[in-house]
Amino acid sequence: MKKLIIALAASAALMGGFSTGAQAQEKKKVCFIYVGSKTDGGWTQAHDLGRQQLDKALGTKVETPFLENVPEGPDAERAIERMARSGCALVFTTSFGFMDATVKVAAKFPDVKFEHATGFKAAPNLATYNSRFYEGRYIQGQIAAKMSKKGVAGYIASFPIPEVVMGINAFELGAKSINPNFKLKVVWANTWFDPGKEADAAKALIDQGVDILTQHTDTTAPMQVASERGILAFGQASDMIAAGPKTQLTAIVDTWGAYYIKRTQALLDGTWKSEQIWDGLKDGILTMAPYTNMPDDVKAMAEETEAKIKSGELHPFTGPINKQDGSAWLKAGEKAQDGVLLGMNFYIEGVDDKLPQ
Amino acid sequence: MRIELQKRARVSTLFSVLSPLLALALTLLFGAIMFWLLGKNPVSALYSFFIEPLLEVWSLHELAIKAAPLILIAVGLSVCYRSNNWNIGAEGQFTIGAITGSILPVLYPAWHSPMILPLMLILGMLGGALYAGIPALLKTRFNTNEILTSLMLVYIAQLYLDWLVRGPWRDPQGNNFPITKTFQIEAVVPEILSSSGRAHWAFIFAIVAAVALWFMMRFMLKGFEVSVLGQSERAGRFAGFSARRMVWFSMLLSGALAGLAGISEVSGSIGHLQPIISPGYGFTAIIVAFLGRLNPLGIIASGLVLALTYLGGEAAQLSIGISDKVSRVFQGLLLFFVLSCDTLIHYRIRLIFSGMKTGEVKG
Numbered sequence: 001m002k003k004l005i006i007a008l009a010a011s012a013a014l015m016g017g018f019s020t021g022a023q024a025q026e027k028k029k030v031c032f033i034y035v036g037s038k039t040d041g042g043w044t045q046a047h048d049l050g051r052q053q054l055d056k057a058l059g060t061k062v063e064t065p066f067l068e069n070v071p072e073g074p075d076a077e078r079a080i081e082r083m084a085r086s087g088c089a090l091v092f093t094t095s096f097g098f099m100d101a102t103v104k105v106a107a108k109f110p111d112v113k114f115e116h117a118t119g120f121k122a123a124p125n126l127a128t129y130n131s132r133f134y135e136g137r138y139i140q141g142q143i144a145a146k147m148s149k150k151g152v153a154g155y156i157a158s159f160p161i162p163e164v165v166m167g168i169n170a171f172e173l174g175a176k177s178i179n180p181n182f183k184l185k186v187v188w189a190n191t192w193f194d195p196g197k198e199a200d201a202a203k204a205l206i207d208q209g210v211d212i213l214t215q216h217t218d219t220t221a222p223m224q225v226a227s228e229r230g231i232l233a234f235g236q237a238s239d240m241i242a243a244g245p246k247t248q249l250t251a252i253v254d255t256w257g258a259y260y261i262k263r264t265q266a267l268l269d270g271t272w273k274s275e276q277i278w279d280g281l282k283d284g285i286l287t288m289a290p291y292t293n294m295p296d297d298v299k300a301m302a303e304e305t306e307a308k309i310k311s312g313e314l315h316p317f318t319g320p321i322n323k324q325d326g327s328a329w330l331k332a333g334e335k336a337q338d339g340v341l342l343g344m345n346f347y348i349e350g351v352d353d354k355l356p357q
Numbered sequence: 358m359r360i361e362l363q364k365r366a367r368v369s370t371l372f373s374v375l376s377p378l379l380a381l382a383l384t385l386l387f388g389a390i391m392f393w394l395l396g397k398n399p400v401s402a403l404y405s406f407f408i409e410p411l412l413e414v415w416s417l418h419e420l421a422i423k424a425a426p427l428i429l430i431a432v433g434l435s436v437c438y439r440s441n442n443w444n445i446g447a448e449g450q451f452t453i454g455a456i457t458g459s460i461l462p463v464l465y466p467a468w469h470s471p472m473i474l475p476l477m478l479i480l481g482m483l484g485g486a487l488y489a490g491i492p493a494l495l496k497t498r499f500n501t502n503e504i505l506t507s508l509m510l511v512y513i514a515q516l517y518l519d520w521l522v523r524g525p526w527r528d529p530q531g532n533n534f535p536i537t538k539t540f541q542i543e544a545v546v547p548e549i550l551s552s553s554g555r556a557h558w559a560f561i562f563a564i565v566a567a568v569a570l571w572f573m574m575r576f577m578l579k580g581f582e583v584s585v586l587g588q589s590e591r592a593g594r595f596a597g598f599s600a601r602r603m604v605w606f607s608m609l610l611s612g613a614l615a616g617l618a619g620i621s622e623v624s625g626s627i628g629h630l631q632p633i634i635s636p637g638y639g640f641t642a643i644i645v646a647f648l649g650r651l652n653p654l655g656i657i658a659s660g661l662v663l664a665l666t667y668l669g670g671e672a673a674q675l676s677i678g679i680s681d682k683v684s685r686v687f688q689g690l691l692l693f694f695v696l697s698c699d700t701l702i703h704y705r706i707r708l709i710f711s712g713m714k715t716g717e718v719k720g
Contacts, residue, residue, distance in 0.1 A: 031675075065675045071633065074626040078419050078555075079671060085415065086675055097534070159534055190523065190535060190632075356523075 030054065030264050031088035032066035033079055035095035036193040042218035043192065043237040044068065046254035047094045047117075053257030058264055072097030077104060084109040090267050092260065093117065095192065096161065102126060113272055115263060118163055120342065124274050129259060132280030133163075134170035134341070135309045136252035136288055137214075138316035139302050140234045141174025143249050143291075144212045145182050146298045147232055152352075154205030155186045156198060156215040156222050160356045162344040164216050169348045170316050171214060174305075176350055185210055186353035195221035206231060212249075223247060232293060239289040250302070251289035258284055278338065282310040317341065322349040362704040372701040377648060377655075379701075380694035381662070387690055397677055405676045406669035406683070416668065418554025422626055423664035425559035426451070426635070428657055429618035430642035432567045433611030435651040439574070440607045441587040446492065446507030447615040448639025449514035450485040454616020455623040456518055457484025459630050462544035463526050463537050473543050477620055485616015486609045488514065493608035497601045503608070511639070519632045526630065537630040546625030559621035564657065566614055571653035583607070615639060636667070644692045663688065 032051050036044035048066070055064050065088070070079045076098050083091050084105055090113045093102045099119040106114045106126040114126045122128055144153045155171065157164050168186060175182035185208055187201040198217045202225035205213060213233040215222045220243035226233035227244040235241070235251025259279070266272040279285040288306055291299040308314035319330030324347040330336060347355055388406070389399035410416045430447045437444045458481030461473055492506040523535040531538075546557045574580035586593035586603045593600060623634055645663050649656030670684025 065678065067671060067674050067681070069681050071636070073631060073633075074422075075636070078422075081415070082671060082675065085413070161534065 027060075028062045028090075028268065029086070029088040030062045030064050030090045030092070030260075030267070031083040031086075032064065032092045032094060033070050033076070033083065033098065034066060034068040035070060035072060035097065036068070036218050038066070038068045040193060040218050041220040041238055041240060041243065042235075043254070044094070044218060046237045047092075047256055049238070050254075050256030050260045054260040054264055057261045058268070061268055062264055070098075072101075077101040080105040080114075081108070084112045088112060090115065090264065090272070096163065097192075113267060113274075122274055122276055127263075127274045127276070129263075129277040129279075130163075131254060131285045132278060133252055133254075133286060134166050134316055135281045136286055137167045137170040138174035138309070139288060139305050140214055140250065140252070141171040141176075141182075142178050142305055143174075143294065143298060143302050144171070144214070144234075145175040145178035146301065147249065147294060148182075148212045150209060150211050151179055151181060152183045152185060152210045153212040153214060154202070154208070154210035155184055156201045156205070156213070156217055157186050157188050158192050158217050159190060160188065160345075162342055165347070165355065166341050166344045167216055168351060169344065172348060172350050173316055173321065182350060183352045184350065186351065188356060189217055191217065193218045195219045198222050199225050202226060203229075220244075235289060241289065241292065246293060248289070249293055250291050253287045253289050255284060255287050280309070281306065282312070323347070324349055324351055324355075358708060358710050361707045361709050362700065363707050365703055365705055369702050369705075372698075373650070376698040376702055377650065377659070377695060380648075380691065380698040383694045383698070384687065384690045387694075388687060391683075391686065392679070395679060397679060402673060402677055402679065406673040406687075407665060409672045409676065410665060410668040415554040418550075418556035419668055420661060420664050421556040421560040423667050424660045425557075425563045426618040426622050426638045427642050427645045427663055428563035428660035429559070429566055429621075430611075430615045430639055431645035431649065431656045431660060432563075432570050432653045433614030434642060434646045435649070435653060435656060436570060436574070436583055437607040437611045438646060439587045439651055440583040440603050441590070442496075442604055442607045443504045444489060444492070444507050444608055444611050445504050445643070446489070446509075446511045446639070447611065447642055448635065448637065449507070449511035450488045450612040450615035451619035451622075451635055451639045452511075452514040452518050453488040454481040454485035454612075454619035455630065455634055456514075456521065456619075457481055457616070458620025459537065459540075459623060462540040462624075463630065466538050466541055469541060469543050471543060473541075474546065474624070477544060477624060478617060481616045481620025482613040483616070485619060486613040489608045489612020489615070490605075493605050496608075497604050503604075518630065518634070522630050522632055528629070535632050539629045540624060544624060545628060546621050555626075557621070557625035559618070559625050562617060562621060563660070566617075567653040567657050574653065579606075615642075641688070644688065644695075648691065648695050662691075666691070 034044040034047060038044055038048040051064050051066060067079050070076050072095060080091060080093060080101055092115050094117045096118045099116055099121055102114050102116045103121050106123050110125055116126060116128050118130045119128050155168055172184045185205055187205055189197045189201045191197050198219055199221040202213055202222040206229050211231045213222055213226045215236045218237060220240050223233050223235060223240045223243040227247040232249050233244060233247050235248050237254050239251050239253050241248045291302050315335045317336035319334040320332045321330040323329045326349060385403060389403055392399040392402035410420060434444060434447060458477045460480060461477050491510060492503040495501040495506050496503045522537055526537045528536055528538045546559060548555060548557045582598045585596060586598050586600055590600045623630060627634060641663055645656055645659045648659035666684045666687045670681050673679050673683060674681050
């Protein structure tokens with residue numbers, strides 16, 4: 001075995017060092033690390049689409065290597081360290097669970113810039129970026145309340161972290177603004193990316209009598225189950241219309257491309273700073289997929305709400321809002337603080353589930 | 358013309374040595390063809406897959422981290438397999454070892470004492486051994502098939518871990534993620550040379566275990582007992598060896614080593630318990646054991662090779678942009694060629710020109 005390796009090393013050395021020769025013009029490396037497969041049809045695919053847009057826009061100045069299917073944990077730390085060592089100037093780590101690994105590696109490589117999606121730990125060379133997904137979920141809730149005959153929707157959730165709890169509450173708030181008695185059932189799949197478990201969760205919810213599905217997991221499996229069972233559903237992270245042409249009402253589409261281009265340009269210009277970005281519909285970091293499979297009046301309502309959120313006229317978390325147990329949370333007209341939303345660990349009234357503690 | 362396998366009169370020593378190398382060469386050849394079909398330069402692809410991870414010190418550390426559990430588990434399994442006991446459930450013993458070893462840091466996070474780490478390692482070994490003791494008990498008492506029982510116990514262990522970290526052992530400050538508290542510093546297996554990389558003492562444990570078992574198999578009566586009972590239980594009985602006791606010995610030994618691998622991995626590499634703590638080390642170790650010809654020293658080498666396929670997949674993905682599935686393909690190719698090349702140890706290939714032969718008979 002050793003001989004073979006030596007022989008191969010020698011032959012590779014004789015070939016004149018491909019790896020160095022190919023990159024002679026010194027493009028900057030902007031690297032991406034994905035928790036799922038880049039063709040998952042959801043979360044990771046949206047990030048990879050952003051990477052491709054970056055490649056298109058600045059491809060003459062940067063290259064964009066990536067690692068996919070990296071499990072959260074020790075493998076993530078190694079993968080991120082490998083990126084830092086292989087000459088990446090800027091590394092985007094695109095899952096909440098990469099947070100501690102990114103923090104550790106960032107401390108080791110002060111000259112490399114890092115950006116962590118959806119996290120809350122920052123450093124001088126570690127920025128965070130996130131999207132106000134809840135704005136889209138509020139619109140979805142309104143559509144669900146209009147379209148559901150039974151007044152019950154099902155929600156496939158991943159982990160009971162504040163980000164996900166906030167999404168559930170926003171959906172329920174939107175639904176209650178149309179139908180005050182609207183109920184929301186939640187199933188915790190305890191995974192971001194597992195088509196089998198996600199499909200099982202979808203089936204369980206449909207068997208419990210929901211007639212609209214929404215998800216906070218990464219694959220199109222729930223959309224496919226909804227199609228098979230003939231109910232309606234919302235896509236997540238990417239436009240999932242291909243998986244449910246007669247099923248998808250709309251989808252929250254993560255459009256990271258513009259952000260990736262902006263930050264890479266800042267890196268090239270030397271103006272990159274560590275920031276904590278939380279952009280929303282108005283900034284274009286998320287967009288709503290075309291409103292389909294619904295009557296015109298519902299579509300008009302959705303578009304109006306979208307416009308109001310963009311203009312700032314409507315903040316989904318505006319009081320009066322009660323917590324699940326009926327106690328008051330926000331007074332009439334009071335808006336939730338960003339900090340409270342980012343640490344949200346309670347349900348609002350109407351969610352038919354016990355939050356795992 | 359046809360090809361026929363003909364049994365050799367005796368085992369070929371030449372091919373016993375050559376077979377793994379031949380398998381490796383064939384794997385590389387087919388890997389090169391695969392890269393070529395994918396439209397990549399095969400030489401640079403193989404270079405980044407198999408050589409690049411070996412060029413930097415930090416990467417060698419990572420190699421040691423990946424290889425340590427594979428070697429630890431595989432040397433234990435080699436004793437099992439040599440004695441004709443088929444423990445397929447090392448993954449489960451690994452998991453239980455990780456759980457029992459984690460009892461102290463999870464339940465007593467405020468206990469800061471240098472005693473904690475040795476106790477954790479001992480508890481991990483005990484847990485793994487006891488868990489392997491279940492199939493041993495079933496086999497010796499009820500004559501059940503240990504392949505089935507040990508394999509099925511894997512899933513029980515994994516689900517138990519899953520339940521623990523989502524339920525009673527979940528970190529209350531962990532944003533509801535299914536992980537336990539991060540272990541206190543005294544409960545972490547220390548790094549060997551922390552200035553140059555992350556490799557920790559598990560790799561040393563692995564090498565010590567491999568050398569110790571090699572010594573046992575080579576120079577001690579117990580090793581002879583393992584081989585004799587493995588080859589012929591009846592012959593072993595005449596020599597006064599007990600097959601029942603051997604079941605216990607080999608299962609408890611391999612379980613303890615798998616448990617040690619489990620707690621070292623959790624304590625040294627991960628730092629807390631989580632639902633998935635192994636990318637299938639317990640199963641990959643079976644490949645490692647056979648690739649190393651069930652010889653503890655050979656297993657050190659084969660463990661490093663298999664560890665390299667994990668790291669190489671990552672390196673190749675970054676530098677030439679091929680899918681991470683390639684490392685799986687390499688592992689599969691390697692096992693396939695190892696098993697098929699092993700045929701050459703017991704058989705020779707003969708080309709038979711059937712036309713001529715039948716002609717002779719008839720004529």
